[in-house]
Amino acid sequence: MDYQIQREENWHHVISVHVPPEQVKPELDAKYAELKNIRLEGFRKGRVPTHLVKKMYGKQVEADVFRPFISEAYQTIFKENEFDLLDSPELVNLHFDEQQGLTFEFQFDVRPVIPAPDYQGLSVDRYIFSVSEDDVAQTLEVMRRQNAMVYNVEGEAQAGHFVIADLQELDVSGVPILGQRLEDRVLELKDGEEITAQLVGIKAGEERRVQLTMEKPVESQLLQMQTPQVQQVYYSVAVKEIKERRLPELDDEFAKDMGEFENLQALKKAVLDRLNNQAQS
Incomplete structure (x- = not known):
């Protein structure tokens, strides 16, 4: 050859x-x-x-x-x-x-090779970023999410909840596919996602069939390799638990939990100083 x-x-x-x-x-x-x-x-x-x-x-x-x-x-x-x-x-x-x-x-x-130009002697502008109150608020929101508590939900699953479930892949006719079972999987029901619309309203102990559009590897007999292909996939979802994440209140107690801060105002100032240092570096 x-x-x-x-x-x-x-x-x-x-x-x-x-x-x-x-x-x-x-x-x-x-x-x-x-x-x-x-x-x-x-x-x-x-x-x-x-x-x-x-x-x-x-x-x-x-x-x-x-x-x-x-x-x-x-x-x-x-x-x-x-x-x-x-x-x-x-x-x-x-x-x-x-x-x-x-x-x-x-x-x-292939990824194209882009030759680097001769940059010696060129002048460049250095951009100085100013930190806004929105930047501080967004950082505090991230901190709240990182310190959220998880609680069991009694009743129906809603967007924003987490579902713990066993998943069994099915063929088109609804017959379980051998070896394609996943246990104790955590599914986040995000707004606007395909699986959320199909699981909203389900309760712990219930089972529901869902249909998802996703990429799956398909065997190419000629090349003896796998290539991804978008297709419809069917699952039976058996829900064991439903949980929700509750964010802590943004107050003085939260600030104290985050470190040696006397109150929320001190925490905000520390966040502002850190963001300013990052913007200037």
């Missing part, structure tokens, strides 16, 4: 692969010889003409024979060359000729 790398663009590559006929043809001949022993009306066993076997099974035989050569080429090429791939390589232009052998191409995009 030999291959050539063509860089059509800074980011687009084409790799042309050639496998000589003396490697491929014996494999094809052996496959066809096996199939000559099939039972076919009008022919004795082992007497089915080769041209008829090729007509009936040619595409399947070629796929079976070519697959190992393609897989070996893929593994060799992408092990010998460190490409910064942006997507999965695409197999194109697959062709076999008894005189020329097997040829095919891998096409793919």
Whole structure:
């Protein structure tokens, strides 16, 4: 096997692969010889003409024979060359000729190399950021979320709650898929998300079927690799517990819990000073 790398663009590559006929043809001949022993009306066993076997099974035989050569080429090429791939390589232009052998191409995009300009002697502007009251408020809100307490919820799940549940993946007809069960998973019911709309109103101890749009790896038989593909996935969700996160009040007690601060005003000043230092660095 030999291959050539063509860089059509800074980011687009084409790799042309050639496998000589003396490697491929014996494999094809052996496959066809096996199939000559099939039972076919009008022919004795082992007497089915080769041209008829090729007509009936040619595409399947070629796929079976070519697959190992393609897989070996893929593994060799992408092990010998460190490409910064942006997507999965695409197999194109697959062709076999008894005189020329097997040829095919891998096409793919890589992260482009952008040459750095000569920046010596250039002047740059330094931006000074001013810290606003909103910045302080947002930081305090993050601190509240980081110190929130979690409580059990009696009743129905709502947006903003957390659901602890066992998940069982199902096929399209609703039959459980063996080996695709997840236990004690925490699901956050965020506003506007697909799963939230389907689980709002459920209670602990109840079970509900949901349908989600998500990426799942799909096996490519020809390349012997997995590629992501968006598809509909079905789950049975058995809810065990429902919880909610309660944020602490933003008051003097909260400030004292955050460190050596006498009151909320002292905490706000410390946050403001820290943000100002970060803005100037």
